Amino acid sequence: MRYALVDCDNCYVSCERVFNPSLEGKAVVVLSNNDGCVVARSAEAKALGVPEGLPFFQLAERFPDHEIHALSSNYTLYGDMSRRVMNILRQHVPEVFVYSIDEAFLMLEESPYAPTDFKAWGEALAAKVRKWTGMPVSIGIGPTKTLAKLASKFAKRYPAYHKCCVIVTETQREKALALFPIGDVWGIGRRHAARLTAKGIRTALDFTRLPGEQVRRSMSVTGLRTWLELHGHDCITLDNLPRKQTICTSRSFPVMLTSREALSTPVAAFAARCAAKLRRQQSMAQVVTVFASTNPFREDLDQLSLSSSVSLAAPAQSDPEIVRAAIEALDQCIKISQRRLEDSYIEYQNEPQGMGLKPGDLRWKRAGVIVSAIVPEWELQTSFLDIPPVLKQKLQAMSAVADKINAKMGDETIQVASALREADPETGKALTFRNSILHSRRSPFYTTDIRDIIEVL
Numbered sequence: 001m002r003y004a005l006v007d008c009d010n011c012y013v014s015c016e017r018v019f020n021p022s023l024e025g026k027a028v029v030v031l032s033n034n035d036g037c038v039v040a041r042s043a044e045a046k047a048l049g050v051p052e053g054l055p056f057f058q059l060a061e062r063f064p065d066h067e068i069h070a071l072s073s074n075y076t077l078y079g080d081m082s083r084r085v086m087n088i089l090r091q092h093v094p095e096v097f098v099y100s101i102d103e104a105f106l107m108l109e110e111s112p113y114a115p116t117d118f119k120a121w122g123e124a125l126a127a128k129v130r131k132w133t134g135m136p137v138s139i140g141i142g143p144t145k146t147l148a149k150l151a152s153k154f155a156k157r158y159p160a161y162h163k164c165c166v167i168v169t170e171t172q173r174e175k176a177l178a179l180f181p182i183g184d185v186w187g188i189g190r191r192h193a194a195r196l197t198a199k200g201i202r203t204a205l206d207f208t209r210l211p212g213e214q215v216r217r218s219m220s221v222t223g224l225r226t227w228l229e230l231h232g233h234d235c236i237t238l239d240n241l242p243r244k245q246t247i248c249t250s251r252s253f254p255v256m257l258t259s260r261e262a263l264s265t266p267v268a269a270f271a272a273r274c275a276a277k278l279r280r281q282q283s284m285a286q287v288v289t290v291f292a293s294t295n296p297f298r299e300d301l302d303q304l305s306l307s308s309s310v311s312l313a314a315p316a317q318s319d320p321e322i323v324r325a326a327i328e329a330l331d332q333c334i335k336i337s338q339r340r341l342e343d344s345y346i347e348y349q350n351e352p353q354g355m356g357l358k359p360g361d362l363r364w365k366r367a368g369v370i371v372s373a374i375v376p377e378w379e380l381q382t383s384f385l386d387i388p389p390v391l392k393q394k395l396q397a398m399s400a401v402a403d404k405i406n407a408k409m410g411d412e413t414i415q416v417a418s419a420l421r422e423a424d425p426e427t428g429k430a431l432t433f434r435n436s437i438l439h440s441r442r443s444p445f446y447t448t449d450i451r452d453i454i455e456v457l
Helices: 011-019 043-048 056-062 075-090 115-133 145-157 170-179 190-198 204-208 212-230 260-280 319-343 345-350 389-409
Strands: 003-008 027-031 038-041 068-072 095-100 103-107 137-142 164-166 247-257 283-294 305-316 364-376
Touching (some): 003 075, 003 115, 027 043, 038 043, 075 095, 075 103, 075 115, 115 137, 115 164, 137 145, 145 170, 170 204, 247 260, 260 283, 283 319, 319 364
Parallel strands (some): 027 068, 137 164
Antiparallel strands (some): 027 038, 247 364, 283 305, 283 364
16 A cells, blocks of 8 residues: 655645746745734745744834735635645546645555656656646655655655655665654644653654554554554554544634624624534534634723633534524623623723723624534434434535535525625625635635636737
8 A cells, every 4th residue: 555645835825826926936925814924934935934823014023124925815716726736636546535725645556556656656746736737746655644744745845856755665764764853743743742852752763663552651542553654554544534623713803893793793604614614524513612802902992802612412513503502602702791891890980991981892803713522423422402303404404505506606605694794885795704804915816706817918
């Protein structure tokens, strides 16, 4: 058995460069929603020392002598470009497992190529993806998924590999492990990496030299699987690939919101997004958490940060169930905020920033929804306290149909009514999720909106 891990290099930045070649060779960063902070960097930006998560307003202050191109995130474009890359991969192997927006595992057990040809095969595939889509990819090939992912890191890091690194022989495996830091190994979390480093385990090779029983005791069966994979034993199945244990959708608002009604609309939209992500990874969640906070940079305003959780009777993945729970959690947050302000009402009125305000007039700047207690949809444990099974099936089927329509006709063609935003003054239609946030530096939707297709004159 052989696996290939295909990884899109600097995915978000590469998508932008496909349609704006003038960005090639320049320092480029992609910002989070509402242009808050850096979430993706080009190799040139990384070389300058631009850290991930840097607030956008600090970019010019920290790097005054460098020209850095900052772009708003365009997830619609990135998702469509990812789809095009994955479609090319499916033409070459019988089975493709899409692991994330920029990564996919290819199963090569039925490949017609001999093992000695995998290097040339990988280089040719990487060249084809670049030619057909403009996206640069790095390919790692190995006998296990962990070694394939490790090999892809080498293919990305060293140009001499020509975008494909193969780890097949025992000599190749040991050399690669000796050069690979323990903290970069797939499946080794930060806490385990810190503990291992403190004990002198600095490379993947050092880790493989530990006794297997010791690894199991200190890192459970998950760590043992990683240890076995690094030894060349294929033991991580597709079902055991790391699955998101929590899913979060959150945003900062362009303007501060002061009422429960204004806050409930984005919260409902966030909840619907989380539900769609659950269905995409064939999962269900039993706990829905809503959090909201004021603007920490406005010291002249009262500050508050709250969260509240609602446990469902049984795991769910449909829009109505997740949204209903999120609104219930939001109402709990609002009640808590009002109670806290009322408890200190007299003192609050005596403060300069509180003059003229009433309890509950907090100005919310950010909110989000987190779904947790996630289980595979085929492991659903029903409860007599939950909604009737027939109704639950109908809600799931309705959400699945909405997903298909939105995939074909565009995001939010169909959405829950509670997530509808105010009307766009130009079209008269409700603003969509992607257009209701700050995106002054966003590129056009080159591949999904006919109005943004590039014209060649």
